[in-house]
Every structure is written in structure tokens, then in C-alpha cells.
Amino acid sequence: MTLDIHNTRGTPVSQQRFTWRELVQKPISKLDDDAFTRVRIIYMNGLENEALRFQHAAARFNASLRLPLAEIRRVEHHQATLINWLLGADHSPLETTIAYEQVAIEVTAAMAQLEPDEYVAQNMRFGLLEDFDHMHRYSALLDRLEGKDANNILQCYTDIMPGRPTAAEHRAPEHDLRRPFDARTAEPLTKLHALSLTSAEQQTHNYYMNIGPLFADPLARQLYAEIASIEQQHVTQYESLLDPSQSLLENWLLHEAMEVYNYYSCVQQESNPRIRGIWERMLDYELGHFSAVSELFKQHERRDPEEVIGKELPEPLPFESNREFVREVLATEVDLRARGTEIVPLEQEGESSLAYRKHMNSQGSPSEIVAQGYAWRPGTELTLKVANA
Amino acid sequence: MEDPTKIGHNRTGMQMSPLHAEMMRMSARDAAVTADASSEGVEQPEATLMAETRREYINEADALGSVPPPGTIGGALKSAGGMISGKRLQVLVDKVAERMAFERGGVRLYDAALVKVLALAHGTPVTLERMKQIRDQEAEHAEILRQALVDLGADPTAQTPGADLVGVQAMGLMQSVADPRTSLPQTLSSVMAAELIDVTSWELLSRLARSMGHDALADRFDHALEQETQHLNTIAGWYEGLLNADTKLLS
Numbered sequence: 001m002t003l004d005i006h007n008t009r010g011t012p013v014s015q016q017r018f019t020w021r022e023l024v025q026k027p028i029s030k031l032d033d034d035a036f037t038r039v040r041i042i043y044m045n046g047l048e049n050e051a052l053r054f055q056h057a058a059a060r061f062n063a064s065l066r067l068p069l070a071e072i073r074r075v076e077h078h079q080a081t082l083i084n085w086l087l088g089a090d091h092s093p094l095e096t097t098i099a100y101e102q103v104a105i106e107v108t109a110a111m112a113q114l115e116p117d118e119y120v121a122q123n124m125r126f127g128l129l130e131d132f133d134h135m136h137r138y139s140a141l142l143d144r145l146e147g148k149d150a151n152n153i154l155q156c157y158t159d160i161m162p163g164r165p166t167a168a169e170h171r172a173p174e175h176d177l178r179r180p181f182d183a184r185t186a187e188p189l190t191k192l193h194a195l196s197l198t199s200a201e202q203q204t205h206n207y208y209m210n211i212g213p214l215f216a217d218p219l220a221r222q223l224y225a226e227i228a229s230i231e232q233q234h235v236t237q238y239e240s241l242l243d244p245s246q247s248l249l250e251n252w253l254l255h256e257a258m259e260v261y262n263y264y265s266c267v268q269q270e271s272n273p274r275i276r277g278i279w280e281r282m283l284d285y286e287l288g289h290f291s292a293v294s295e296l297f298k299q300h301e302r303r304d305p306e307e308v309i310g311k312e313l314p315e316p317l318p319f320e321s322n323r324e325f326v327r328e329v330l331a332t333e334v335d336l337r338a339r340g341t342e343i344v345p346l347e348q349e350g351e352s353s354l355a356y357r358k359h360m361n362s363q364g365s366p367s368e369i370v371a372q373g374y375a376w377r378p379g380t381e382l383t384l385k386v387a388n389a
Numbered sequence: 390m391e392d393p394t395k396i397g398h399n400r401t402g403m404q405m406s407p408l409h410a411e412m413m414r415m416s417a418r419d420a421a422v423t424a425d426a427s428s429e430g431v432e433q434p435e436a437t438l439m440a441e442t443r444r445e446y447i448n449e450a451d452a453l454g455s456v457p458p459p460g461t462i463g464g465a466l467k468s469a470g471g472m473i474s475g476k477r478l479q480v481l482v483d484k485v486a487e488r489m490a491f492e493r494g495g496v497r498l499y500d501a502a503l504v505k506v507l508a509l510a511h512g513t514p515v516t517l518e519r520m521k522q523i524r525d526q527e528a529e530h531a532e533i534l535r536q537a538l539v540d541l542g543a544d545p546t547a548q549t550p551g552a553d554l555v556g557v558q559a560m561g562l563m564q565s566v567a568d569p570r571t572s573l574p575q576t577l578s579s580v581m582a583a584e585l586i587d588v589t590s591w592e593l594l595s596r597l598a599r600s601m602g603h604d605a606l607a608d609r610f611d612h613a614l615e616q617e618t619q620h621l622n623t624i625a626g627w628y629e630g631l632l633n634a635d636t637k638l639l640s
Contacts, residue, residue: 026446031454031548090453090553092560144500146563147493148556152548216568217501378546379535382493382528 002312003264005257006294006305010287016075023081025278027088030095033272035102035155036319040266041086041275042096042103044282046203047196047262048080051255058248065248068296072289079282086275091153093211094142094220098153100204101138104131105158107200109322112329114314116187120194120241123178125329126336126343127197127234132326133163134227137367140374145217149380157321160376164334166367169230170360172352175338176236183243183250188257188310191242195258196317198238205231222366229360240341249297250308256290257309265316390509393572394635453550456483459542477601482543484594487551489534491587492527494559498583499524501567502576509573513634515627523620530613537606559583574635577628584621591617 028037055073059066087096105128112124139150139160150160181190205228212224246254263283270276294305337349377383403410420426430437456479499520506520538545548556565571565579591614599607 026450029451029454031550031553088453090557092556145497145567146556146559147490147495147497149546149548151546216564218567218569220567380493382496382531383535385528 002315003260004311005260005287005290005309005313006311008287009291010289011281011284013071013075013288013292016285016288018078018082023078024085025082027086028272028275030088030090030153033275035099035153035157036106037270037272037275038087038099038153039103039106039319040270040279041083042099042203043107043200044262044266044279045080045084046103046200047259048076048083049203049206050195050199051076051259052080053202054251054255058252062248064300065252065296068292069252072292075285075289079285082278083282086278092146092148093214094138094146095148095150095153097138097208097211098135098142098150100207101131101135102154102158103200104128104204105135105326106319106322107317108197109326109329110318110320111193111197113322113325114317115190115193117181117190119179120181120190122343123237123241124193124197125333126338127201127237128326129163129330129334130166130169130230130234131163132159132161132330133166133169133367134230136160136162136374136376137166137223137227137371139376140371141220141223143374143376143380143382144370145220147380147382149378150376151378157323159323159326161330162371163330164336166227166230167361167365168337168357169233170353170357171233171338172350172356173236175340175350175353176233176240177341178237178240179341180241180243183246183308186243188308189314191254191309192258192261192314194238194241195254196262198235198242199258201231201234201238205235219366219370222364223370226366247301249293249300250303253290253293253297253305253308256286256293257313259286260290261313262317264313265319268316269319390572393575453553454548456486456549457544457547460544478541481597481601481603482538482541483549483551484597485534485537485541486543486545486547486549487555488590488594489531489538489545490548490552491555491559491583491590492531492534494556494563495527495583495587496524496531498559498563498566498580499527501563502580505566505571505573505576513573513627514630515573515577519623523623526613526616526620530616533609533613537609540606558586574628574631577624577631581621581624581628584617584624587617588614588621 028041030038052073055069055076059069059073062069091099108124108128108131112121112128115121115124135150135158142148142150154160181194183191208224208228208231212221212228215221215224260283263279263286266279267276267283270279297303297305297308335346336343337346338344338353339348339350374381399405403413430439434440459478503517503520503524506515506517510517535545562579562583566576571579591610595607595610595614598604598610
């Protein structure tokens with residue numbers, strides 16, 4: 001079932017408001033809620049943060065839109081707060097990291113299978129295998145630093161094994177750029193996918209940059225420094241898929257459509273009734289934003305919003321385990337590398353990336369060090385010694 | 390490594406800023422007037438708005454989570470038809486899983502502490518051999534507990550509420566031991582805190598198992614408790630020895 005985004009007006013912006021008590025609701029259960037409830041919370045927080053950052057940047061480039069941007073941005077900020085605060089404090093920062101990588105893997109894999117543009121899909125599969133490897137490295141850290149099993153967070157939905165080695169993911173900036181889609185001809189789903197993944201990767205980058213220094217362990221600090229650098233590359237990769245010729249208002253409209261689409265996907269699949277109620281409210285709010293920005297778009301650009309996002313939203317994004325697909329991509333594409341805007345076989349990788357990587361890793365590779373000899377086992381690798389005894 | 394208790398330019402106290410300290414005191418007096426300050430927060434912390442807000446959240450809170458049902462038929466039968474009623478079994482399973490999580494965290498705490506010993510213990514009574522022995526015993530205890538969970542029909546891979554709880558508790562201990570700036574005595578202070586928790590918790594666990602008629606299990610727990618008591622004695626002894634050596638050096 002799809003949503004008629006142009007004729008569902010949602011909650012008017014003037015009626016969108018919160019109290020502090022509403023912003024700080026009781027969190028989900030780390031132990032009892034489904035892992036995909038946590039995935040949706042982290043993912044939607046990422047989208048809200050992108051909305052915020054985009055709207056702040058937009059205000060710097062356009063005087064006449066500053067007031068509507070400020071009004072909608074206030075709501076986006078509070079939406080982000082309400083959603084992010086649903087994570088309980090019994091998640092250690094490292095456990096939350098595992099959940100972030102689960103978001104990256106499962107959301108990217110779901111999109112890669114539905115993406116109509118093969119070039120964009122190929123880039124998603126490329127990024128997927130890198131985040132997949134991060135999961136392996138962070139799981140090793142969680143086991144070896146906190147003595148915990150990452151699968152308590154993953155709930156068996158997502159495999160833990162090496163992907164494209166993190167140490168080999170470091171590229172020179174010119175090999176992170178991609179060819180943008182053409183906004184005039186691209187499918188709406190391609191636009192939604194590219195912007196959604198840009199948002200998710202950006203929040204992951206921000207999260208690692210914020211929590212990296214909270215660790216006392218020097219190797220943990222190094223690992224966060226290293227993987228944050230890859231997440232920055234991923235933001236570069238995905239945002240370069242976005243058509244830079246889109247106008248500011250077109251961009252804003254696409255952002256609101258992206259939020260509507262993803263909240264709608266959450267509403268359709270949420271297993272926790274209380275959280276589903278939150279998604280419904282957020283969906284109504286975003287429909288209100290989309291409606292308001294549609295009016296601005298028509299007024300300022302004399303264009304029809306359907307030109308940007310089509311008549312109806314695509315089918316919802318499925319939140320589910322993509323184990324088989326990920327394994328298949330791993331088996332066939334792990335050796336692919338980047339050269340300029342193209343994904344190429346291993347031996348054709350851009351030389352500047354090799355030089356850059358060699359220097360970055362020249363005083364040791366945190367991701368290699370942390371996972372030396374590590375293979376995930378149920379109940380941590382500490383069960384290994386006993387099993388072998 | 391630098392002397393962890395050397396005299397230096399610690400800037401946190403007011404005596405280090407005589408001029409600004411006086412200005413701070415004056416602004417504190419002004420602020421106390423304008424903010425309508427009272428001593429309620431100090432004398433009756435349970436009656437403050439802060440306490441009221443916390444109580445509201447406590448009243449509405451869900452539990453951290455639940456104890457999963459027995460994973461095996463054998464376990465389910467044991468729990469239904471054996472000497473332990475369902476509710477009591479859940480309590481035992483949660484406490485065993487809690488101890489296992491703490492022991493695994495303990496192994497990793499010792500992994501970090503071992504490196505401190507390698508780097509800093511030369512010329513002290515602290516030995517790598519004993520530290521490693523303690524570490525290995527913590528790993529053995531985790532295995533005893535894992536086996537106990539299997540015997541009880543519980544899923545040994547599940548994180549129970551108690552396991553979740555001790556994960557939160559142990560965070561500060563690990564942070565303090567893993568920090569490359571903390572000295573050997575500072576490291577031992579954190580390890581000692583972990584061992585103090587361990588000894589009392591094993592005593593409790595053993596009594597709980599015995600009260601439920603699980604004598605064989607309780608015997609295994611008592612063996613671990615004996616070792617934990619020795620761990621505490623070793624660590625506390627080292628810690629005190631290092632502190633004494635430090636004070637003698639200064640005198």
C-alpha cells in the first residue's frame with residue numbers, strides 16, 4: 001500500500017508542538033524490544049538530524065525562506081530529540097555502535113535490492129560491504145573490551161564476519177565521488193534512497209565523532225577514529241549521488257518527502273504499539289511539513305511537486321534481515337574497489353588511494369589490531385578456550 | 390610513567406585562583422539571593438522537584454527487560470516439575486546470568502590490567518603470573534556459570550536484566566583500568582572494587598542456589614567464591630603494599 005503524499009495534509013505546522021515530558025518518554029527495552037524497533041529509532045533520528053542540518057545550511061543561502069525554515073526546523077529538532085531519547089541508557093556507547101552498524105547493513109541492503117538505478121545500487125552494495133566489516137571490528141571490540149556478545153543487540157538478524165577489510169577502505173578523496181543522478185529523469189525511489197543513506201551515514205559519522213573520545217582504551221579511541229573516517233567517506237560517496245543542480249526548495253521538498261516515506265515505512269512495520277503511535281504522530285507532522293513546503297515550492301518556483309517526487313510514494317522500505325543478499329554480495333563483490341566515480345576490480349583501484357592508505361596505516365591499523373584472530377562466537381570468544389580444552 | 394601523586398599545577402581548586410575566587414564568592418552570594426536559594430536540596434533531597442520528577446518516571450517505567458523462557462524441553466520440565474517453581478527459577482537464572490556477565494567483563498578487566506602489570510609492575514610485588522592466574526580463574530567461573538545455565542534449561546547466550554545491569558555497573562571500572570594514564574595502584578583500586586562486588590555476589594548466589602535445593606550447583610559456586618576471596622586478598626594486599634611503598638618514598 002502506498003501513500004498519496006500530495007493529498008494527505010497531515011498536522012498543520014502551527015499545531016505541531018511538544019512538552020519536555022513528551023520529548024523524554026520511557027525508552028525501549030534493550031532486551032525485549034525487537035532489534036528492528038531500535039534500527040528504526042536510530043535510522044529516523046539520522047533522518048531528522050539531516051533535516052535539521054540541511055535546513056540550517058539552507059537558511060544561510062536564502063533570506064526569504066528563513067522564517068518558514070526556522071519554524072519547521074524547530075519541530076524537526078524536537079522530533080529528533082523525542083526519537084533519539086527512546087534509546088535506553090543501559091546501551092553502552094559501544095552496544096549502540098553495534099546497532100548503528102546494523103542500521104547501515106540492513107537499511108542499505110534493503111535499498112540495494114529495490115533500487116531501480118543499477119549504478120546507484122552498485123554503490124550501495126559497495127558501501128554495504130564496508131559497514132559489514134565495521135560490524136566485525138566493533139563486535140571484536142565489544143567482546144574484548146566489555147566482555148559482551150554483539151548478538152545480544154543484533155538478535156541473530158545480521159551476520160558478524162569480515163567484509164571488505166576496513167584497513168583497505170581508506171581512499172583518496174577523488175575516489176569517493178560518484179556520478180549524481182539526474183533529478184529530471186531519476187526515479188523518485190532513487191532520490192529517496194540516496195538522500196536517506198546520506199542521512200544515515202552522516203549521523204553515524206557524527207555519532208562516532210562524539211563518542212570516540214569517551215573511551216579510555218587507546219585502541220577503542222583509535223578504532224573510532226579510523227571508522228569515523230570511513231563514515232565521512234561514505235557521506236561523501238552518497239551525497240555525491242545527489243543531483244547538485246536541484247534548487248534549494250526542490251532539495252527541501254525532497255527532504256520532507258524522504259521523511260514522510262520513511263516514517264510511513266516505520267508505521268507499517270512497527271511491532272511495539274507505543275512506538276508505532278509515535279511514528280504515526282511523526283508521519284502526520286512530516287506530512288504537514290511536506291504540505292507547507294509544497295506550497296512554497298509552487299509559490300516560488302511555479303512548479304508542480306509531482307515533478308520532484310512523483311504522484312504516489314513508492315512501496316514502504318522493508319525493515320528485515322537481508323542475510324542471504326548480504327552473503328551473496330560478499331561472495332561476489334568484496335574485492336571491488338573505486339577508481340574515480342567508478343567501481344572497479346581490485347587491480348584497477350586508483351593509485352592515489354593506495355598511497356593514502358599506506359601512509360594512514362603506516363603506524364598500525366586499529367581495525368586489524370582489534371580483530372586479530374577474532375571470530376564471532378555465541379556468548380563471546382571466551383567460550384572458545386573452554387570448548388577447545 | 391609519571392608519578393601519579395606528584396605535586397603540580399592542579400587548577401581545579403579555588404586556592405589556585407585567589408583573585409577570581411573572591412569574585413566567584415561574591416557572585417555566589419548574589420546568585421543565592423536572586424535564585425531564592427534554600428537548603429532543601431541538601432537537607433530534604435527526597436522532597437525536591439527533582440525527586441518528584443524522578444518518581445514520576447519510576448512510576449511509569451518498564452523493567453529493563455525480561456528473563457527468557459527455558460530454551461530446552463528438559464529445562465522446562467525441570468522448572469515445572471522439579472523443586473523450583475517457575476518464578477524462583479527465573480530469579481536464579483537471572484542471577485546466574487548476571488554473575489556470568491560480570492565474570493566475562495571481569496576477564497576483560499584483567500586483560501586490560503595485565504598490560505598495566507607488564508608495563509608498570511617492575512620492582513613491585515605485583516606479578517604477572519598471579520594476575521594471569523586470577524584472570525584465567527575468572528574465565529573458568531564464567532564457564533561454570535554458563536554450564537549452570539545449561540543445566541537449568543536456560544539460554545546461556547541471552548542477556549538477562551541482571552546481566553544488563555552489571556554491564557552498566559562495570560563501565561566505570563573498565564574505563565578506569567583501560568585508561569593509559571592510570572597508574573598501577575589506581576588500576577588495582579578499580580580491580581579491587583570489582584573483586585569486592587564479586588565476593589559478596591558469589592556468597593549471595595551460593596546461598597540462593599542452596600535455598601532452592603541445588604546443592605551441587607551451590608558447591609560449585611562455593612569453590613568459585615573461595616577463589617574470589619583469594620583474589621580480593623591478593624589485589625587488596627598489592628594495593629595497600631603499593632600505597633605504603635609510595636608513602637615511604639615520600640617520607
